[in-house]
Amino acid sequence: MTDRPIFLDNNSTTFPAPEGVEAVLPLFGEIYGNPSSTHSFGQKVRHEIELARENVAKLLNCKTSEVVFNSGATEGNNTAVYAALDGMPERKHIITTRVEHASVLEVIRYLAEAGYRITELSVDRLGHIDLDELKNEISGDTALVSLMWANNETGVISPINAAGDIAKQFGALVHVDAVQAAGKLKIDLKEELAIDYLTISGHKFHGLKGAGALFVRESAPFLPLIRGGHHEDGRRAGTENAMGIVAMGAAAALVNRNLDKHIEHMKKMRDRLQGGLLAKCEDVIINGDQMDRLPNTLNAGFKYIDGEALLMMLDAADIAVSAGSACKSGSMEPSHVLLAMNVPLSAIHGSVRFCVSRYTEEGEVDAAIDKIAGIVKRLREMSPFGHTETRQDALSAEALEKHKAYFAKV
Ligand SMILES: Cc1ncc(COP(=O)(O)O)c(C=O)c1O
Known part of the structure; x- marks a missing residue:
């Protein structure tokens, strides 16, 4: 801890x-x-x-x-x-x-x-x-x-x-x-x-x-x-x-001196984080290829919650991450990367990027897993909409339309 x-x-x-x-x-x-x-x-x-x-x-x-x-x-x-x-x-x-x-x-x-x-x-x-x-x-x-x-x-x-x-x-x-x-x-x-x-x-x-x-x-x-x-x-x-x-x-x-060692450490910490989150949280998807992937990055979609809300509650709990969608002028702007990958909007809104470094310690990863799992559970309990994907889809229907219209042009 x-x-x-x-x-x-x-x-x-x-x-x-x-x-x-x-x-x-x-x-x-x-x-x-x-x-x-x-x-x-x-x-x-x-x-x-x-x-x-x-x-x-x-x-x-x-x-x-x-x-x-x-x-x-x-x-x-x-x-x-x-x-x-x-x-x-x-x-x-x-x-x-x-x-x-x-x-x-x-x-x-x-x-x-x-x-x-x-x-x-x-x-x-x-x-x-x-x-x-x-x-x-x-x-x-x-x-x-x-x-x-x-x-x-x-x-x-x-x-x-x-x-x-x-x-x-x-x-x-x-x-x-x-x-x-x-x-x-x-x-x-x-x-x-x-x-x-x-x-x-x-x-x-x-x-x-x-x-x-x-x-x-x-x-x-x-x-x-x-x-x-x-x-x-x-x-x-x-x-x-x-x-x-x-x-x-x-x-x-x-x-130059330590790359292999750094890679090994980052991978170990990232995999520990991924394993812990999958074990302790339900309805989580991993965004992106898990094989051809940087050793430090985990993009996880927590279904039925807003990533921004998760980010803010994690921040209050002294854990810094970033979210897959950002609130811009009152509507949710989903990540252009996850949209391009056809990740369902309900999963994009609950997506959070976790990135470790060579300085990340095992104790930090374990503490983060417990705090994240607790906050995810609380957020889902608090949601007046329960486990429904339609609310989150509706939230960014406008953003999705903009994205589709753009690619119809190029
Ligand atoms: C893939 C990628 N390219 C470019 C940049 C921009 O880098 P800089 O902060 O040095 O301007 C970033 C920063 O987030 C990045 O992740």
Whole structure:
């Protein structure tokens, strides 16, 4: 048992590794120069940044010259999409998936207004794309195939290699959002040769918020999104976030040394949580493929209750999770990922994402199981509607209509 709050929301952000925080401390003191300055003050910071670049390059197994530091994955994803399209001016088609993060999906949907034809690949009930659909949709007009390595809501892992090979047969560029893969799966860009651009974000693997890295393969076209300086070899202007970069470098070094151990621990904690919840709660479904899944993620649908209510009661009980639907202007907005997977609305509304980390302890998992089971039972007893799916379906009928109307158009 544990008395401290329990953080089971590690796909949203993570505990900063103490080793990274320690590595950053001198930058709040004597090491404070501008890394672009040629004097010794600046060069000390430059040295720290270049050490971080080596660790990040090792994390990705790529060249240091292929690592561009930035503010995080939202910037990285935007940059990669625009760079690819600029490099293929004669092509006007983009392929992505319905389950991407908003930082990919919204920029690509915006490009539809600029005249691009967009294909959003569907996913099956387990959250997988269909490679045959990709083969049918891709053509010599496809500039970019953008897909995530692992989904942030369900943890489902995409067939990056196979999809990349198909894209290459048509000469398309490939972007991979690897935000949830870093620190949880092995990434090897000397093996995954089809990938031209790949994004990661420090705070998702125990670094700090506001620092990320974009891998740009030496052979890939590039266009800076942010101009106004020669930083990052002219690829991303602006004085570097030295603290964030150094913390990300330290976090990468820890992953480089211990990934297998971290994976084993996360998997053990996640499986313990999953087993305990299934044993103690009735009417629970697991959303997404349980095999091809990140080692830390469990997306569980508790039938007949609202995930938001569960989230709030868990928060009051000092357990942090995130819900599969969010309350927006009075109606329930279901997760676009679970909708795309055709999860019944009644299950989406009761869906909660639990994500452990390498720091999660057995005692925390056991305490969480007991508290969650108790709250689920109480919520079901409190519901004036009892065990009925129709109420929750009605709650988001409007949102479902919007979703259907959107896909009728693309
Ligand atoms: C899959 C995925 N891509 C991109 C992002 C955006 O990352 P950042 O917070 O670094 O902008 C997130 C963050 O939740 C994510 O989960």
